[in-house]
Amino acid sequence: MSIFLMSNLSTSRFLLTGFPGLEIYYILLAIPFSTIYAMVFLGNCMILHVIRTESSLHQPMFYFLAMLALTDLCMGLSTVHTVLGILWGFLQEISLDACIAQSYFIHGLSIMESSVLLAMSFDRYIAICNPLRYSSILTNDRILKIGVAILCRSSMLIPPVIIRLKFLNYCRPHFLSHSFCLHQDLIRMACSDIRFNSFYALSLVICTLLLDAVLILASYVMILHTVLSIASREERIKSLQTCVSHISAVLVFYIPIIGLTMVHRFGKHLSPLVQVLMGNIYILFPPFMNPIIYSIKTQQIRVRIQRLFTLKGT
Numbered sequence: 001m002s003i004f005l006m007s008n009l010s011t012s013r014f015l016l017t018g019f020p021g022l023e024i025y026y027i028l029l030a031i032p033f034s035t036i037y038a039m040v041f042l043g044n045c046m047i048l049h050v051i052r053t054e055s056s057l058h059q060p061m062f063y064f065l066a067m068l069a070l071t072d073l074c075m076g077l078s079t080v081h082t083v084l085g086i087l088w089g090f091l092q093e094i095s096l097d098a099c100i101a102q103s104y105f106i107h108g109l110s111i112m113e114s115s116v117l118l119a120m121s122f123d124r125y126i127a128i129c130n131p132l133r134y135s136s137i138l139t140n141d142r143i144l145k146i147g148v149a150i151l152c153r154s155s156m157l158i159p160p161v162i163i164r165l166k167f168l169n170y171c172r173p174h175f176l177s178h179s180f181c182l183h184q185d186l187i188r189m190a191c192s193d194i195r196f197n198s199f200y201a202l203s204l205v206i207c208t209l210l211l212d213a214v215l216i217l218a219s220y221v222m223i224l225h226t227v228l229s230i231a232s233r234e235e236r237i238k239s240l241q242t243c244v245s246h247i248s249a250v251l252v253f254y255i256p257i258i259g260l261t262m263v264h265r266f267g268k269h270l271s272p273l274v275q276v277l278m279g280n281i282y283i284l285f286p287p288f289m290n291p292i293i294y295s296i297k298t299q300q301i302r303v304r305i306q307r308l309f310t311l312k313g314t
Helices: 002-011 023-053 060-088 096-129 131-137 140-156 159-167 183-188 195-228 233-241 244-266 272-297 299-313
Strands: 013-015 093-095
Touching (some): 060 272, 060 299, 096 131, 096 159, 159 195, 183 195
């Protein structure tokens, strides 16, 4: 182990953490994890295929859903090689450059998913609170601009803090806390001045994830106020049902992030296995659950998927 540490310190390679204490079960764990990744890819590809091929789904709500599915698909692609590489036994370490690249995609895609969820809450707000102007507000041109803004926001805010990782001096043992690379993991091993990284990362979280959560909450407060003013109980229920899928997607995204943050900050006494499990839930739970949520809760998607499998069966 000491030889490995000396090699790591000199070559800037980092040891990936699998599932501490469960090493003898890696082959058994590899099967369900491979299945989950396969379902992530197939589920999100199916959502994208249905939206692309069904002209009746070429509407703002489903354009945003396609953005969400594409983001989830990319999140799976950015982590599959390290997570399954460890479990199948052909990967134990990762180079600094590869680690920085993976960190960029993970954090950038997290901001992108949060931004898409915010755009979807805006879509639901317009649909319920201002339905007569829905088509005039959410035009194809405006949706395209929102998509470009989301892409720019998620890709251009990250580089200042990620690029600096390349120039830090990593003198502490190169053990990552997860099966993938996170910014907070890398700066924990650095002996250089990390104040910029710490402050910038905190500011980024506040100005993106936290701000998005507040705006999503505010949109639903206004939606609820509008729905409660509807006289008919049936109409109130029908309006709220159109939001169920989005609310579920928001919960499956933010709950794992909050859980992972709490474990990292207050769970120092917990087993490392808890941190590893929370990290994998943070990475895999939203991409795995979102296709299921929208396939079950959104009638238009559910009907098209059923029709797709019926046609294949015949």
